[in-house]
Amino acid sequence: MSERSVSYADAVVSVAKAEGNLDLVADELFRVARAIEGSDELRMTLSDRQIPAALRQQIVEDLLGGQAADITTAMVSMIVAAGRSSDIAGIARETVELNARERGYSVAEVRTAVALSDEQTQRLATALSAATGHQVDVKVIVDPSVMGGVVATIGDEVIDGSVRHRLSQLRDSL
Amino acid sequence: MSRRLWVVAGVLVGTIAFSASAAGAVGETVGSCIFEELEEAQFDGIEGEGLSAVKNLKDRYKAGDEHAEEIKTDFEADLEDCIEAPNPILPEVTEIIWGGAAFVVLLALMRWKLFPVVKNLMEQRTQRIQDSIDDADRTRAEAMEVKASYEAELLDAKTEAARIVDEARQQAGVVRADLQARAEADIAEMRERAAADVEASKRQAIADLQTEVSDIALGAAEAVLAHNLENPEVQRQLIDDYINSVGAGQLGQQG
Structure with missing residues (x-):
């Protein structure tokens, strides 16, 4: 696990805890990461820096809108906009670990x-x-x-x- | 040597004296011989004596008397005997006497003056020859020493050469043995390597065969499993079995 993924996971956990739904965010982030990991096309699209960040964020919001919590969508959008979509699986895994450790x-x-x-x-x-x-x-x-x-x-x-x-x-x- | 010389001289003088006495007894001139034959001539059947007998013989011979012819022939032979050559060996007595005296004088002179010189020369020559012989002996001795030295050096050289040859032969033997040992070791290594290669090939073939067989078996098993796993009930049963095994602690954990 890279130091960067741990830092992103810490940020996600902090935001989710502040919103009071860490369990849900961790579970949804894990599922989203699995979905992105299982789709080569989606993973390549979200990792393509030739595509403007706003457009990639729009794709995330279109996919998750109404199917995941807003905070989860915002966290995934933030990760994709930062150009770290390739690390989203590790971030999700670390988020789940941090959540479980909290409990x-x-x-x-x-x-x-x-x-x-x-x-x-x-x-x-x-x-x-x-x-x-x-x-x-x-x-x-x-x-x-x-x-x-x-x-x-x-x-x-x-x-x-x-x-x-x-x-x-x-x-x-x- | 002096005694022998005097003996020879005495014998020579005696011989000359004896010959001179004999020659004096029988020696005469040709003229006196012929004169004596004419003076004493007397023939059978011929009248007269001396020169008259010779004249009568001549007349009868010219008259063709055969008997006179025979007598004439005999008388001519007698005359021819008178004109024979003087004795080539025996000279006149006076000549022998003077010659012998001269010889004795000459011998005495030679004995007095020449013989010591000749003797001295001979002794000098003898000494030179002896010196030469001594030098030759000394040179020969030196040559023998040099030869002995050379022979000793030659013997040493031969011994050294024999030693070098022997060492070279021994070294060659060692090198040959070493090369032979290396060759045998190489051959043994090659045989072992070949045997190992054969064994490895055999093992590889067996492994390949086993892999092939296992692949076939696994392929068949996977085909059967895939067919069975399409059944949701089978999947559910597998998951339940897993849950039950984990709960019962029957499934081990892997690090």
């Missing part, structure tokens, strides 16, 4: 091939909390490369129960 939680980045239901997310958070010994805030990322199952990353710890991992083990054993 005494750890962030579990969970990758699955399909989206989890709320009930599955809740059960998974409970199971990971029991496995790690402290409260866990689950952030789900849909990643088809997982093929099936779940890969949970908590800090430096990885609990891999994915089909991809099992196939890799099978390949190694063969």
Whole structure:
């Protein structure tokens, strides 16, 4: 994590706390970052310095308007206008970490091939909390490369129960 | 030498004296011989004596008497005997006497003056020859010493050459052994390398084959899995199994 991303995350957290909806902003920023990371076209457009910053901000507002909180839209617009859209994933991850740390939680980045239901997310958070010994805030990322199952990353710890991992083990054993 | 010389001289004088006495007994001139033959001539069947007998013989010979012819032939042979040449060996007695005396005088003079000079010359010559022989012996001795020195040096040189050759042979042997050892080591290394290459190739082939087999197997498994994972119920079941395993502490954590 770069020093710059940490600074931006601190700014986002400060603004969100001032507005009183840090949990929502952190969660929405994480989702937006995942969406930008998952779309090459969008990522390249928002990172293109040939495009005026105002136009890139307008794109962000058009995409998020009405679907995210205003403060979240403003934070993303600010990051894009600053020309740091390529760092938005790291900023979002650090924001989530800071938010969880504020509440005494750890962030579990969970990758699955399909989206989890709320009930599955809740059960998974409970199971990971029991496995790690402290409260866990689950952030789900849909990643088809997982093929099936779940890969949970908590800090430096990885609990891999994915089909991809099992196939890799099978390949190694063969 | 002096005694031998006197003996030779005595023998020579004696011989000359004996010859002179014998020649004196038988020696006569041709004229006196012919005169004596004419004076004493007397022939069988021919009258007269001396010159008259010779005249009668001549007449009868001219008359064609054969007997006279035979007598004439004999008488001519007797006359021819008188005109034979004097003895080439025996000279006249007086000549022998004077010659012998001269010889003795000459011998005495030579014995008195010449022989000491000749003896002195001979002794000098003998001394020179002896000196030459001594010089030759000394030179020969020196030459022998030089030769011995050369032979010793030659022997040393031969010994040194033999030693050098022996050392060179030993060094050549060492070099040959070293080269042979290196060659054998290289050959062994090449064999080991070739064997290692063969082994590595074999292992690589086996690994490639295993990879190929595993890829095929995994491909088949992935195809089956992909087909099964399209079922949402399967996905849900996998997630639930994961949640249950994590909750039960059955899934390990990886750093």
